[in-house]
Amino acid sequence: xxxxxxxxxVTPPSxxxxxxxxxRLRYARRARRADLMLIAMWTSxxxxxxxxxASGGAAQFGSPAEIVTSLGILAGLVGTDFxxxxxxxxxxxxVVDRTIGHDRAIAVHRRLGxxxxxxxxxxxxxxxxGYGMSxxxxxxxxxxSMLALPDMPLxxxxxxxxxxxxxxxxxxxxxxxxYEGWHxxxxxxxxxxxxxxxxxxxxxxxxxxxxxxxxxxIALYVVAFGGILTFRFVEPIVSTLRHRMTVAGVSTIAPGxxxxxxxxxxLRELGAEGGQxxxxxxxxxxxxxxxxxxxLSALPTGSSARITVRDLGAGSARISAVPxxxxxxxxxxxxxxxxxxxxxxxLVVVAAGIGVTPIRxxxxxxxxAPGDATVLLRAGGVEETYHWDEIRALAAxxxxxxxxxxGPRATGSRSWMARADxxxxxxxxxxxxxxxxxxxxxxxxxxxxxxxxADAQAAGLPAHQIHAExxxx
Amino acid sequence: MRVRAVLGSIFASTAVLVVGWxxxxxxxxxDATAAAQPEAASAxxxxxxxxxxxxxxxxxxxxxxxxxxxxxxxxxDSDASAADSSxxxxxxxxxxxxxxxxxxxxxxxxxxxxxxxxxxxTDVTALKLTDHESxxxxxxxxxxxLLREEVLAAQSADVSNVSGATYTTDAYLESLQAALDQxxx
Numbered sequence: 001x002x003x004x005x006x007x008x009x010v011t012p013p014s015x016x017x018x019x020x021x022x023x024r025l026r027y028a029r030r031a032r033r034a035d036l037m038l039i040a041m042w043t044s045x046x047x048x049x050x051x052x053x054a055s056g057g058a059a060q061f062g063s064p065a066e067i068v069t070s071l072g073i074l075a076g077l078v079g080t081d082f083x084x085x086x087x088x089x090x091x092x093x094x095v096v097d098r099t100i101g102h103d104r105a106i107a108v109h110r111r112l113g114x115x116x117x118x119x120x121x122x123x124x125x126x127x128x129x130g131y132g133m134s135x136x137x138x139x140x141x142x143x144x145s146m147l148a149l150p151d152m153p154l155x156x157x158x159x160x161x162x163x164x165x166x167x168x169x170x171x172x173x174x175x176x177x178x179y180e181g182w183h184x185x186x187x188x189x190x191x192x193x194x195x196x197x198x199x200x201x202x203x204x205x206x207x208x209x210x211x212x213x214x215x216x217x218i219a220l221y222v223v224a225f226g227g228i229l230t231f232r233f234v235e236p237i238v239s240t241l242r243h244r245m246t247v248a249g250v251s252t253i254a255p256g257x258x259x260x261x262x263x264x265x266x267l268r269e270l271g272a273e274g275g276q277x278x279x280x281x282x283x284x285x286x287x288x289x290x291x292x293x294x295x296l297s298a299l300p301t302g303s304s305a306r307i308t309v310r311d312l313g314a315g316s317a318r319i320s321a322v323p324x325x326x327x328x329x330x331x332x333x334x335x336x337x338x339x340x341x342x343x344x345x346x347l348v349v350v351a352a353g354i355g356v357t358p359i360r361x362x363x364x365x366x367x368x369a370p371g372d373a374t375v376l377l378r379a380g381g382v383e384e385t386y387h388w389d390e391i392r393a394l395a396a397x398x399x400x401x402x403x404x405x406x407g408p409r410a411t412g413s414r415s416w417m418a419r420a421d422x423x424x425x426x427x428x429x430x431x432x433x434x435x436x437x438x439x440x441x442x443x444x445x446x447x448x449x450x451x452x453x454a455d456a457q458a459a460g461l462p463a464h465q466i467h468a469e470x471x472x473x
Numbered sequence: 474m475r476v477r478a479v480l481g482s483i484f485a486s487t488a489v490l491v492v493g494w495x496x497x498x499x500x501x502x503x504d505a506t507a508a509a510q511p512e513a514a515s516a517x518x519x520x521x522x523x524x525x526x527x528x529x530x531x532x533x534x535x536x537x538x539x540x541x542x543x544x545x546x547x548x549x550d551s552d553a554s555a556a557d558s559s560x561x562x563x564x565x566x567x568x569x570x571x572x573x574x575x576x577x578x579x580x581x582x583x584x585x586x587x588x589x590x591x592x593x594x595t596d597v598t599a600l601k602l603t604d605h606e607s608x609x610x611x612x613x614x615x616x617x618x619l620l621r622e623e624v625l626a627a628q629s630a631d632v633s634n635v636s637g638a639t640y641t642t643d644a645y646l647e648s649l650q651a652a653l654d655q656x657x658x
Contacts (some may be wrong), residue, residue: 035478046486050493056500134579
């Protein structure tokens, strides 16, 4: 598009000795926070059950009908608590992102989805059976008598929406939707959870007016919905308006790969770490409805930032054609693929293909003493050596060793290495003698990354020292 | 680290459940006596002095001593003067205390009696309230005074639901309507 310099000046290392942090101490603190969050998550489930016990639930297991009814109430309370935990995990709350990372938060969110739905379906079914039993009618007829109660039609509707939301998120079903279509359906989960609230407060006896249980429950809702509102909606809008980012230039750095230069105000105050990503939205008529999670390929200066994108997928192809001056809205920075995740003093970085982009930014502000960092760049061919010149210059300026490995993998091999190197007998440990006492940062295509991650695990590297970002676009 | 998180979760969850269980036990204890009261009331309903769950809420109003069936009595309530003035407007309404039907819910049966004086509802007494579970007793005890006030204000069974006590409300109002129908109100 525009004539842009293809390389950026490399920032000199500036880490005076007194600023160096103890990586192990920092990791211990982060691990403690992560443990506390896990404990809080499970305890909130137990607390939901305790609400029932606190309202005299322990005495309500006297007859079969009472047992079924009590289990139904418990399932509803715990299931709803899980749903609220899922909202908190998906809310992109900064402390959650800094502690376990956006990826893991979403992974936990996904794992909770099905159990939560089963609990809620169980809640509905058990209560229809239990109430039916005590009234002497079958569960189907009980539906009619339930619907006659205030707030219950809304609750049935909420349940229907929740079933739809979870079904469209099953892997097999989700593939049939575009991301945007799926996401729109997924947003109905907010409506579903909101629809469920009135019947909990009016029909359910556990949360009756004037009880502490009611106060606690409403507080949970406030935290979950407040988190979503603040960090998914308000914060991105405020950040977008504050930093006013626009496209300053688009340059093709290799066939099918573009760097997008962005201009904005006070960009250092974004607090972005090297290796983090933003979710970008380019406001042109053809691109505004797609948002793209893309890592920074250079740390923001006061007034500029840069991302590098490979043209895969219709959405990505279109953003390579956005005109200069296009307004850009941002959500972020997100992700724990950064120096925040460090656990040890030494650093090993391996990146393949377009996966070099976050590595390029990571090397700018990762803390390490000269000689303590090793970088290995991997490409199938010379045309894939994006930003390698910049990375080599950065490594040289900061005293990091930099190796390059070019060439296709051996056919049929699951090795992450180039064929020639694999044949020579190179291993992860021979390439990185200090591996066991280092943090290993990996970024590249999924299949390649799975292979090198398996190697690292086989070499005995503990999970908390492996930081992987799967990068397929 | 994982071990610490798992052990911490188990410990904290257990602690929360025990606290909840104990809080529940405290709730159960006083309710055991409250639950017994509607029973006593129905057993001695002939005296109609309203020793029901409702009166245990210290909202008991002076009541006329009447038989529970259609038996006109002189209005002895504090509201009597107000009731008298409306008597002329509704001459077809019989004065007295009328007992409504017993309405069964999954939480127990509900029965109320209504006192009519001078063509106006002057009192509503809960004879039986939902009491199957201790929680129901609590809910009933909370809902009954609210419903009584609403009914006295509205002068009909057409009042709004007490949130958190939907079953009690429905049954209470149904029994009340039956009593009002008896009175020709």
